[in-house]
Amino acid sequence: MGSCSKVAAVELLNVVRPIVAVSAFIAQAAHALHRHPEWRQKLKDDEGQLEPFVQEVRRLYPFFPAVAARVKSDFEWRGYRFSKGYRVLLDLYGTNTDARSWDAPQEFRPERFHDREVTPYDFIPQGGGDHHRNHRCPGEWIAISQMKAFCSFFVNAIDYEVPDQDLDLETEELPPMPKSRFIMRNVRRRQ
Numbered sequence: 001m002g003s004c005s006k007v008a009a010v011e012l013l014n015v016v017r018p019i020v021a022v023s024a025f026i027a028q029a030a031h032a033l034h035r036h037p038e039w040r041q042k043l044k045d046d047e048g049q050l051e052p053f054v055q056e057v058r059r060l061y062p063f064f065p066a067v068a069a070r071v072k073s074d075f076e077w078r079g080y081r082f083s084k085g086y087r088v089l090l091d092l093y094g095t096n097t098d099a100r101s102w103d104a105p106q107e108f109r110p111e112r113f114h115d116r117e118v119t120p121y122d123f124i125p126q127g128g129g130d131h132h133r134n135h136r137c138p139g140e141w142i143a144i145s146q147m148k149a150f151c152s153f154f155v156n157a158i159d160y161e162v163p164d165q166d167l168d169l170e171t172e173e174l175p176p177m178p179k180s181r182f183i184m185r186n187v188r189r190r191q
């Protein structure tokens, strides 16, 4: 492949990859809405609830479980030695569900985001730390706003049925989607 077509291929992937990634979070949001139907009315009544709802989906539905890096130079942190060349993993899902930071971490409770300041270190579904200095995902705000738009669309613009299917999460897959994906039937626009 010539260098121009290589650059074009990378750029094309840069467009396609985030679209596909956000679609998985959107399917997980639809799943959460189905599993917690009381949130339908809350989202309908108050659009201020959309953000806490999608934040809780991003916290609790594992997407990237971890990110990997290689140590650039020797250092020590809280008694742990990191030697140059070591591979290290940052446990994203483990951090988002760590009981030292989150009450009842396995429960789906969007209201936890009402009065909580998240820090760059305790809520890290798309990487941790400072967006400007590190490799934390620069697409977080795009992902959040697309998820909010879809959740609003699901509760305000359409009616649909969710037929019987296997909605358990396929935890051995990345990202862990519902086993039957999320099948909707009889989808119609609300008048």
Ligand code: HEM
Residues within 6 Å of the ligand: 018, 019, 021, 022, 023, 025, 063, 064, 067, 125, 126, 127, 128, 134, 135, 136, 137, 138, 139, 140, 142, 143
């Ligand atoms: C479901 C949605 C998404 C997830 C789960 C996700 C997750 C991630 C993760 C885990 C990283 C690596 C962070 C690290 O190494 O510390 C990353 C990096 C990145 N993401 Fe996302 N992302 C998503 C959506 C997007 C979107 C919508 C865009 C752009 C429109 C985007 C652009 C990028 C770029 C450019 C990087 C590399 C940043 C760098 O290396 O400095 N992502 N993403």
